[in-house]
Amino acid sequence: MKLLKKQFLSLKKEIGILIEKDKANYGYLQNYLYFFYAPLFTYTESIILLCENKNYISASVIMRSLVEAHIKIIYHQTDSKHRLASLVKLDFEERIKEINKIRELIKKHPNLESVDAKSLFSFKRLKELESINKTNLEAVLKGNQFADKYHKKLFDKATECDKEFVKNAKSGHFEEMYITMYGYLSLPTHLNFAGLEMFKEKQNKKDSKILITEAIGICVAYVKDLYENNVISGKIPKLITEIENLLKSQESF
Numbered sequence: 001m002k003l004l005k006k007q008f009l010s011l012k013k014e015i016g017i018l019i020e021k022d023k024a025n026y027g028y029l030q031n032y033l034y035f036f037y038a039p040l041f042t043y044t045e046s047i048i049l050l051c052e053n054k055n056y057i058s059a060s061v062i063m064r065s066l067v068e069a070h071i072k073i074i075y076h077q078t079d080s081k082h083r084l085a086s087l088v089k090l091d092f093e094e095r096i097k098e099i100n101k102i103r104e105l106i107k108k109h110p111n112l113e114s115v116d117a118k119s120l121f122s123f124k125r126l127k128e129l130e131s132i133n134k135t136n137l138e139a140v141l142k143g144n145q146f147a148d149k150y151h152k153k154l155f156d157k158a159t160e161c162d163k164e165f166v167k168n169a170k171s172g173h174f175e176e177m178y179i180t181m182y183g184y185l186s187l188p189t190h191l192n193f194a195g196l197e198m199f200k201e202k203q204n205k206k207d208s209k210i211l212i213t214e215a216i217g218i219c220v221a222y223v224k225d226l227y228e229n230n231v232i233s234g235k236i237p238k239l240i241t242e243i244e245n246l247l248k249s250q251e252s253f
Helices: 002-018 028-034 037-052 056-075 080-108 123-143 154-164 173-190 193-198 205-228 238-249
Strands: none
Touching: 002 037, 002 205, 002 238, 028 080, 028 205, 037 056, 037 205, 056 154, 056 173, 056 205, 080 123, 154 173, 173 193, 205 238
16 A cells, blocks of 8 residues: 555646646646646545545545546546536526525624725625626527536436446446445535434445545546646556556455
8 A cells, every 4th residue: 555655646746747838738628627636636635645644534525526527537538529618607607696695694684794995895896707707608598508418417427438438348337336425425515414423433454545545536637637638748658557566465354
């Protein structure tokens, strides 16, 4: 396991350098994938550190975000133009909703209003932000045609991944990942009764091993996607093969 962690950190450093080289020439999909580098590798490193300190449940909460990111990354590589445009559209719509919620909150509780024109709790600033987001939303709508089929929940994205992107993955892999990992890890994330019970259960090295290998495996899959989608040019580094072999050697749980 020590060698696996060492190789992962070497990969993080190497990819961090390579991913910056062709940034100016990135398209929509390349930019989307590029922005996942920092969170994926940082979250994975955090999982390793937490597991080393026996904080397995905290590591599990972060792992849930990694699983979600992994499914989204795979999903948006197929029919990327429409799916990414739909994602951006939804993002701007959500921002406008949040702005309106804050505006209504201030109307309900006037004491929250700020006299600072740059504050989020200033009506002037809220109007500016709303205008910016509406302009961006209109630009996205103008250049793209949308249908409800592009607005999918994470589970539906997982099933789509199994239908469209089965390369190097067994049938049902992403749906299984959603149910057995994302769903299960929702318990400690939301701290419902079952999640609270998990804090009483004994955690062990097996939990640590699973979390670390799964997290590193997601990063490895991501790096392959970077090369496949020309975010990074050249051949996939030998380090990837070395890490994959180390991951296989850890599979006897």
